[in-house]
Amino acid sequence: MRPRRSLPVLAALAAGLLALTGCSSPTPPATGEITDRSAAGLDLGRGWEWTPQGAPLDLGVTHTQDSLDDHDPAESNARGEAILRDSAVWQNVHLMGFGTLSPEPAPGQYDWSTLDKRMELVARTGARTVLTACCAPDWMKGGVAGQTDWDRLEVAPLHRDFQAYADLVAQTVQRYPQIERVVVWNELKGFFDMTKNRWDHEGYTALYNAVYTAVKAVRPDVQVGGPYPVMISLPTDDPNASEILTGDWGAIDQRILDALGYWEAHKVGADFLAVDGGTAQRGGTISGRLDDAAAKFSDVTRYLRGTTTLPIWWTEFYSEVPEGMTGAADSQASAASTLASVAAFARSGTSVALLWGPQGSSLEYSALWTDATQPGGGRPTPLTQAWEWLVPRLAQGTVELGTAQDAPLIAFRAPDGSALVVNVSDETVPVDGQQPLAPYAIGIRNAPTA
Known part of the structure; x- marks a missing residue:
């Protein structure tokens, strides 16, 4: 374990630090200019260990059920959009569900209305577009054509309808030229497979191959990836625990690694690997x-980079808070936990990390603006300004990641000397x-002045 107490070096740290959150001063506006209140420079040399960023890291967001929809209060949406413009290299939209209706409720009958609006939002706020090819219309999974049973959203299409689903995804990338990436399923x-107590990686890979082939046939410029499994952590003594991918955080479920291995061996092609x-x-x-x-994210990414040459995408990541702490859009602990995860991604060479649900909701995780379905919504959260600071700098790939050896602090340092510092503990650091x-x-x- 690292030492928990601070040394006098922290005096220099605080002297040059603009406190954004967690201190007595209020959070500045998300789009406001950052100003250093001290004339002293910030010394991040003595007592710190630094490592270079492993690879350029693109931060982005995945839109979920409620995300600046046009039926929400206009002022809330306007505030949220102002934040979104500075908050994502990539924006991810699902084909069906998570805010969009069925695009093909019956064979050959299309409804692009909700997908149109989400694509317009992405284009309007200046991000690059990812499509998650999930989920499937009911008629592709044994349901009634023309109807949608949302309780069955997470049911996979029947094998006989894999090609129909692939054709739908191909039509989607043709309809929206802005789509640059497709993630197959979710x-x-x-x-x-309950009978085998494992993932039906054969079935998923067959669906993946159908979608990959269909998309490349009509838009060879679109990059396609998968398989987007949950890297579940288990106790190391669990019967399904991996013996090869472990850490202080536990062990990855071996059944997930088996699914990844099958997909890697039998896919027809891939441009990135998503987890x-x-x-x-x-x-x-x-x-x-x-x-x-958050070290789990570094450990898993490094393991994956040892098994493939494909870029690694974390299409969702969930940064928990310690027991007794509240996790939510307005949670200080959630914001700090999210930044610890981003540091882990940056250290280990992750290519893309997408924040699930940038709009505050009932989920107990960080968001970038408060619930815009409410009249006073669309406002910054404890994460907002730090995330905005990181987006362009991490994308350049030149950030250094620091850890204080005598205090529970981590930091991101840009080449110009500006830095973002996070207290990653429940301790007050004197x-x-x-x-x-x-x-x-x-x-x-801020960057030091001459």
Whole structure:
């Protein structure tokens, strides 16, 4: 375990730090100019260990059920859109579900209305477009044509309708030239074989291959990837625990690694490998420092990079908070936990990480703006300004990742000397001559002036 106490070096740190959240000062506007309140420079040298960013990292978002929809209050949407413009290299939209209706409710009958609106939002806010090819119209999975039973959203299409689904995805990328990437399906939904107690990786790979082939036939410029499994953490003594991918955070479910291995061996082609997961073990919580829990993301990414040359995408990631802490869009702990995860992605060479649900909701995770379905919504959260600071810098691939050796702090440092610092613990960090850094505090320091 790392030492938990601070040294006088933190006086220099705080002297040059603009406290954004977790301290007594209010959070500045998300799009406001960051100003350093101190004339002193921020010394991040003595007492810190630094490593270069593993690869350029594109941060983005996945739109979910409610995300700046046109039936929401106009002022809330306008505030949210102002944040979104600075918050994503990529924006991800699902083909069906998570805010969009069935695009083909009956064979040959199309309804693109909700997908049109989501694509317009992405284009209007200046991001690049990802399509998650999930989920499937009911008639492709044994349901009634013309009807949608949303309780069966996560049912996979029948094997006989894999080609029909692939054809629908191909039509989608033709309709929306802005789509640059397609992720095939979501979390292997509907593909678990209860009789064999494992994933039906053969069935998923057959669907994947049909979609890949159909998309490349009409839009060879579109990059396609999968298989988008959940990298589930288990206790190391669980009978399904892997013996080869483990850490202080537990062990990955071996059945997921088997599914990845089958897909890798039998796919017709791929441009990137997509996964998702959270920092906690299944059904559990985390404890201690947030960066210790987030080390799972580094460990898994490095393992995957050792098995493939494909870029690694984390299409969802869930940064838990310790037991007793509240996780939500307005949670300081959630924001700090999310930043610890981003640091883990940046260290390990992740290519893309997508924040699930940028709009605040009932989910107990970070968001970038508050619930815009409400009249006062669309406002910044504790994560907003730090995320906006990171987006362009991580995309350039030149950020250094730092860890204080004598305090529970991590940092991101840009080439110009500006930095983002996060308290990754529930401890108040004492600082000589300054106010202490509150638990889970987040701060940005401007570049030093000559």
